[in-house]
Amino acid sequence: MDTPFTDKIESADVAKMPAEYQTLLKRVLAIQADCEIGGPHLYVRSILPDAPTKVDRLIVARTAAEEADHYRKVARLAGEVGEDVSALLSRPNRERYVNAFRGTITSWEDFAVFGFLIDRVGRYQLEEFIGCSYAPLERLLPDVINEELGHIDYGHTKTAEFAARGGRDKERIQGVIDAWYPKALDMFGNTGSRRSERYRHWGLKRRTNAQAREEYMREVDPLIRAMGLTVPDPTVGREFV
Amino acid sequence: MNARALDEHLEAMVLALHAAVNRAMPHVKDDPALVDQALRDCEEILEVILDGDVAGWLA
Numbered sequence A: 001m002d003t004p005f006t007d008k009i010e011s012a013d014v015a016k017m018p019a020e021y022q023t024l025l026k027r028v029l030a031i032q033a034d035c036e037i038g039g040p041h042l043y044v045r046s047i048l049p050d051a052p053t054k055v056d057r058l059i060v061a062r063t064a065a066e067e068a069d070h071y072r073k074v075a076r077l078a079g080e081v082g083e084d085v086s087a088l089l090s091r092p093n094r095e096r097y098v099n100a101f102r103g104t105i106t107s108w109e110d111f112a113v114f115g116f117l118i119d120r121v122g123r124y125q126l127e128e129f130i131g132c133s134y135a136p137l138e139r140l141l142p143d144v145i146n147e148e149l150g151h152i153d154y155g156h157t158k159t160a161e162f163a164a165r166g167g168r169d170k171e172r173i174q175g176v177i178d179a180w181y182p183k184a185l186d187m188f189g190n191t192g193s194r195r196s197e198r199y200r201h202w203g204l205k206r207r208t209n210a211q212a213r214e215e216y217m218r219e220v221d222p223l224i225r226a227m228g229l230t231v232p233d234p235t236v237g238r239e240f241v
Numbered sequence B: 001m002n003a004r005a006l007d008e009h010l011e012a013m014v015l016a017l018h019a020a021v022n023r024a025m026p027h028v029k030d031d032p033a034l035v036d037q038a039l040r041d042c043e044e045i046l047e048v049i050l051d052g053d054v055a056g057w058l059a
Helices: A011-016 A019-050 A054-080 A086-090 A108-127 A135-139 A141-165 A167-186 A194-201 A209-226 B003-027 B032-051 B054-058
Strands: none
Touching: A011 A019, A019 A054, A019 A086, A019 A108, A019 A194, A019 B032, A054 A086, A054 A108, A054 A135, A054 A141, A054 B003, A054 B032, A086 B032, A108 A141, A108 A167, A108 A209, A135 A141, A141 A167, A167 A209, B003 B032, B003 B054
16 A cells, blocks of 8 residues: 555545545545434334333433434534435435444344344444544544444343253344344455455545454454354355455 | 534434433332333334434425
8 A cells, every 4th residue: 555644634635635535534524424313213213112122222222322422423524524324314224324224123033143243343434533644533433433332241141141042042142143244344345345455545444444354353253252152154145355 | 404403403402302211210110100201202202313314304
């Protein structure tokens, strides 16, 4: 890779930056906003009314509130650079940028694994921006990442509870892991993505898609095994490799 | 689209959601009516957010 851009850019400077920087910044903000509000669209209407306990229902509501707030914060940044992402609030799931957000979550097991696997990818996506060239984006990271850690921990705990019950519950949660794992890996994008290189060139991301995906697998695979579950074949069911 | 106005409107809705959750959580075992009302409030607020009628909010 050529020498990466290391300056820190504020919103007032963006208009002076090359067109490629502006395009990539607006794109990454739009995708991040889409993913933040895409989560609640997956589960609020289907899961919130029927979660197992009232505490679980309140936690689903709090999770959705935090994701909506993450959307708000990213949407504000996008607006500051002239990118209107308000339409993403009500975009149909099938039109979401990322495949993992294009369906619906209809079971409590899916909600648990979504937190365990997909919110964890969300944390990786946010960590890409640590030290990034767009200073306003870096400034919002600590609070947002901290809240995502709570979602991941809750999903991990619930997934482990299902696995620990054994029998059919364990089989069901294995099936849900098998379904979400390839979607999680795909969220990192194509290994040879040229756009990924340009993000890195402009200091908007730190790692290649493949590096981030490999780090994710090194983190999550042992957690799956520790629950007594099987790590799915990472080449099966993939859209991007 | 007025980005600042949307930001303020959304922030108010998020704060209302957190208030409902925080009001209910300590009373899960001793006040089911309060918890049920808070959950209904959460569902209603989230429905408004996910409907995303930004033009209507800011009119």
